[in-house]
Amino acid sequence: MALWSIKPTWKKSLIERNHYHKDGNTIIIETGWRWGEFTVETEDDFPRVVEAGVDIYNCDYPSELVETEDGCWETHETDDCDEETCEWLDNFFEEGNSYLDLEDHGWTCRDTEMIISCDMDIEMIEPTLSNESETESDTKTEPKSSWPN
Numbered sequence: 001m002a003l004w005s006i007k008p009t010w011k012k013s014l015i016e017r018n019h020y021h022k023d024g025n026t027i028i029i030e031t032g033w034r035w036g037e038f039t040v041e042t043e044d045d046f047p048r049v050v051e052a053g054v055d056i057y058n059c060d061y062p063s064e065l066v067e068t069e070d071g072c073w074e075t076h077e078t079d080d081c082d083e084e085t086c087e088w089l090d091n092f093f094e095e096g097n098s099y100l101d102l103e104d105h106g107w108t109c110r111d112t113e114m115i116i117s118c119d120m121d122i123e124m125i126e127p128t129l130s131n132e133s134e135t136e137s138d139t140k141t142e143p144k145s146s147w148p149n
Contacts, residue, residue: 002045003126005066006038006056006116012072013118019111020102026080027089027107029099034070038063038114045127050120055113065114074099 008014014033019026041062042048048061056063076093078086092105103109 001041002124002128004040005123005125006040007121008116008118009121010118015115015117017113018109020107020109022107025085028077030075031071032073033068034072036068037066039066047122052118055115057114
């Protein structure tokens with residue numbers, strides 16, 4: 001398995017979408033991030049094409065969030081909420097609550113999307129082992145010179 005670092009090339013191009021559900025209502029919280037990084041695993045040492053706008057968590061390769069940095073915006077999409085719930089949510093957020101507080105009120109986050117909406121820098125950070133029988137200790141290098149005394 002090879003491990004790749006994936007980062008957006010433009011700032012403010014990483015979009016996180018959290019889908020919260022309660023009593024047949026759904027609110028989508030969208031957070032824009034200035035920067036971020038993910039790792040993706042592939043079977044070989046050939047970089048994969050990950051298209052701009054694709055959910056990195058659903059791109060056919062095992063992926064993991066490394067970090068996000070500097071949240072720039074947050075929006076609340078309540079199109080799939082009834083009128084009473086929309087009113088409750090408006091008051092909830094106007095009182096200074098965070099979307100993270102929704103779980104304290106019975107909401108459940110069932111899905112998260114992470115979308116990089118621009119071209120990406122893709123860099124190999126760990127190649128596959130050339131011999132499947134090699135172990136980590138087999139691939140360590142020894143110093144060429146002795147440590148100074």
